[in-house]
Amino acid sequence: MPTSRAFDAGGVFRACVPARAMTEPQAVLFCTFCARPQTDVGLLIAAPDGSTAICDDCVDIAADIVGSWKENRRIAAAEAREAAEWCEREADPEWQKGLHNFMNQPLDGHEAPD
Numbered sequence: 001m002p003t004s005r006a007f008d009a010g011g012v013f014r015a016c017v018p019a020r021a022m023t024e025p026q027a028v029l030f031c032t033f034c035a036r037p038q039t040d041v042g043l044l045i046a047a048p049d050g051s052t053a054i055c056d057d058c059v060d061i062a063a064d065i066v067g068s069w070k071e072n073r074r075i076a077a078a079e080a081r082e083a084a085e086w087c088e089r090e091a092d093p094e095w096q097k098g099l100h101n102f103m104n105q106p107l108d109g110h111e112a113p114d
Protein backbone atom coordinates (compact mmCIF):
# COMPACT_ATOMS: atom_id res chain seq x y z
CA MET A 1 0.00 0.00 0.00
CA PRO A 2 1.87 3.12 -1.22
CA THR A 3 0.41 5.64 1.25
CA SER A 4 1.18 3.62 4.37
CA ARG A 5 4.88 3.66 3.46
CA ALA A 6 4.93 7.36 4.30
CA PHE A 7 4.03 6.72 7.98
CA ASP A 8 6.82 5.89 10.39
CA ALA A 9 6.54 3.53 13.36
CA GLY A 10 5.22 6.39 15.53
CA GLY A 11 2.35 7.13 13.12
CA VAL A 12 3.96 10.33 11.82
CA PHE A 13 3.50 11.06 8.14
CA ARG A 14 6.86 11.75 6.54
CA ALA A 15 7.17 13.03 3.04
CA CYS A 16 9.87 11.56 0.82
CA VAL A 17 11.41 9.38 3.54
CA PRO A 18 13.17 6.24 2.35
CA ALA A 19 11.46 3.07 3.63
CA ARG A 20 14.64 2.15 5.53
CA ALA A 21 14.48 5.34 7.62
CA MET A 22 10.92 4.62 8.73
CA THR A 23 11.92 1.39 10.44
CA GLU A 24 14.42 3.24 12.64
CA PRO A 25 13.24 4.43 16.07
CA GLN A 26 12.01 8.02 16.01
CA ALA A 27 12.07 10.66 18.74
CA VAL A 28 8.72 12.13 19.72
CA LEU A 29 7.96 14.98 17.34
CA PHE A 30 5.98 18.12 18.10
CA CYS A 31 3.82 20.28 15.87
CA THR A 32 5.92 23.32 15.02
CA PHE A 33 2.80 25.52 15.13
CA CYS A 34 0.88 24.47 18.29
CA ALA A 35 3.70 22.59 20.02
CA ARG A 36 1.53 19.54 20.79
CA PRO A 37 3.37 16.21 20.73
CA GLN A 38 2.53 13.60 18.13
CA THR A 39 0.80 11.61 20.89
CA ASP A 40 -1.79 14.40 21.36
CA VAL A 41 -2.71 14.97 17.70
CA GLY A 42 -4.59 12.93 15.13
CA LEU A 43 -1.96 13.21 12.43
CA LEU A 44 1.42 14.86 12.35
CA ILE A 45 3.01 15.66 8.99
CA ALA A 46 6.75 15.98 9.38
CA ALA A 47 9.55 17.17 7.15
CA PRO A 48 11.81 14.30 6.13
CA ASP A 49 14.51 15.40 8.57
CA GLY A 50 12.00 15.93 11.41
CA SER A 51 13.02 19.58 11.81
CA THR A 52 9.46 20.82 11.29
CA ALA A 53 6.04 19.27 11.54
CA ILE A 54 2.41 20.31 11.42
CA CYS A 55 -0.60 18.59 12.93
CA ASP A 56 -3.96 18.02 11.26
CA ASP A 57 -5.66 20.78 13.33
CA CYS A 58 -3.02 23.33 12.30
CA VAL A 59 -3.37 22.22 8.66
CA ASP A 60 -7.13 22.93 8.92
CA ILE A 61 -6.47 26.41 10.35
CA ALA A 62 -3.85 27.11 7.68
CA ALA A 63 -6.25 25.92 4.95
CA ASP A 64 -8.92 28.34 6.26
CA ILE A 65 -6.40 31.21 6.23
CA VAL A 66 -5.25 30.37 2.71
CA GLY A 67 -8.88 30.05 1.56
CA SER A 68 -9.75 33.51 2.96
CA TRP A 69 -6.60 35.00 1.46
CA LYS A 70 -7.42 33.56 -1.97
CA GLU A 71 -11.02 34.82 -1.77
CA ASN A 72 -9.87 38.32 -0.76
CA ARG A 73 -7.34 38.31 -3.60
CA ARG A 74 -10.05 37.22 -6.07
CA ILE A 75 -12.36 40.02 -4.90
CA ALA A 76 -9.55 42.62 -5.08
CA ALA A 77 -8.67 41.50 -8.62
CA ALA A 78 -12.33 41.74 -9.70
CA GLU A 79 -12.58 45.25 -8.21
CA ALA A 80 -9.36 46.32 -9.95
CA ARG A 81 -10.68 44.97 -13.28
CA GLU A 82 -13.96 46.84 -12.78
CA ALA A 83 -12.10 50.09 -11.94
CA ALA A 84 -9.87 49.69 -15.00
CA GLU A 85 -12.91 49.12 -17.22
CA TRP A 86 -14.57 52.23 -15.75
CA CYS A 87 -11.46 54.35 -16.37
CA GLU A 88 -11.19 53.03 -19.92
CA ARG A 89 -14.85 53.77 -20.59
CA GLU A 90 -14.63 57.22 -19.00
CA ALA A 91 -11.71 58.14 -21.28
CA ASP A 92 -13.77 57.33 -24.39
CA PRO A 93 -15.00 60.62 -26.00
CA GLU A 94 -18.13 58.91 -27.33
CA TRP A 95 -18.99 57.67 -23.86
CA GLN A 96 -18.38 61.17 -22.43
CA LYS A 97 -20.68 62.67 -25.10
CA GLY A 98 -23.37 60.11 -24.26
CA LEU A 99 -23.07 60.86 -20.56
CA HIS A 100 -23.23 64.62 -21.23
CA ASN A 101 -26.37 64.15 -23.33
CA PHE A 102 -27.93 61.94 -20.68
CA MET A 103 -27.19 64.45 -17.91
CA ASN A 104 -28.66 67.30 -19.96
CA GLN A 105 -31.90 65.56 -20.90
CA PRO A 106 -34.89 67.61 -19.86
CA LEU A 107 -36.92 66.05 -17.07
CA ASP A 108 -40.63 65.73 -17.66
CA GLY A 109 -42.19 69.14 -17.07
CA HIS A 110 -38.84 70.93 -16.78
CA GLU A 111 -36.81 73.10 -19.12
CA ALA A 112 -33.52 71.76 -20.46
CA PRO A 113 -30.50 73.52 -18.87
CA ASP A 114 -28.78 76.14 -20.96
Ligand SMILES: [Zn+2]
Residues within 6 Å of the ligand: 031, 032, 033, 034, 035, 036, 054, 055, 056, 057, 058, 059
Ligand atom coordinates in the same frame (compact mmCIF):
# COMPACT_ATOMS: atom_id res chain seq x y z
ZN1 LIG B 1 -0.54 21.90 15.49
